[in-house]
Amino acid sequence: MPLKSNLFILLRVLVGTLLVVSGLEKLVSPYQNFLYVIQNYALLPPFWEELGARAWPWVEFFLGVFLVLGFWLRWVLRGVMATFAVFIFVVGQALVRHLPVTECGCFGDLISFPLPVVITFDTALLAVTGALYYRLRETSSFSLDQHLSDDGRP
Amino acid sequence: MAKPSRLKWTLSIVVCGVLIVAGVKYLGKAFVPSHTTSAVMRAKGNPGAPIRVTEFIDLECPACAQGAKYLAQFMANHPGSVRLELKYFPLKMHRHGLEVARYAECAAREGKFWPYHDLLLERQANWSRLMDATPAFILIAGEVGLDPQRLNICLKDGSVDALIAQNQMEGEKRGVKSTPTYYVNGKMVVGINSLQSELTQLLNASQK
Known part of the structure; x- marks a missing residue:
């Protein structure tokens, strides 16, 4: 397997694992903790905050699982890019509005970063995911998509 | 042999994922005590109140100060309807979180927890900025009439730290991550x- 493919597989697994850990951390905690994080960003009406707190961790978790496994890669990568774009928008508007958000809440209690660091990190992840999408053939090496397709292509 | 369809794979992955999350979540819950610890709790309000609030508080947290103000107002507007119990949950991110909890607990042991708590939160914006907030805590202790000698002895008492740690551990087991968290x-x-x-809903329900 060429070195370039290995790099894309590694990046795919890394980004996927990040999403799995982030989603799982929120899922195993009471959902109220994440609801509080969402409320701090003062962006949604209460019903959507509640829905987001319950549903979003599952979205993160399964996007991560599917990305690690390399399954439905084209769609999953689009979903992951949309996810990071949403993160960048949410954190960005908090920065612009000078909201008193001291921590992102991205990884629950595991890690905490100030918002400018978070937005940089999310932008980097969006770029990496964009690269994975652009080089889908390499990204699909050693994936479930490749295993299931008859011709070995994603 | 034919490969299973993509749909079957998708369903299997989703089911496995849900089972793993449920397993981790409920395995963790199995070790959570179903009742609160026997630690002495800081409480005020009607003991027979229909609304019982337990708060995990970090006395250096600005949102806790706002929450305390709101709760005090709510309790004044609806006398007899709320019983408030407080537990310490000093966050690592706050420089004085643990120290201020020690002072508050020592005030509690002299029966002056609430006056001390109220003054602390009222002046939180001032002392939380200091590198060393001890003089501010001592000053407030003097204002609420704590005995300096008893305070000094209490601050060295290991049972104060043990109680705070016990409260914190209980909070962690119940899934508390940030403050203020209320039950x-x-x-x-x-x-x-x-x-x-939540309080508005409960109040409306009790008035129907």
């Missing part, structure tokens, strides 16, 4: 927005 009639709510809507 309103057993239901977890985090932050003032959720507390306001």
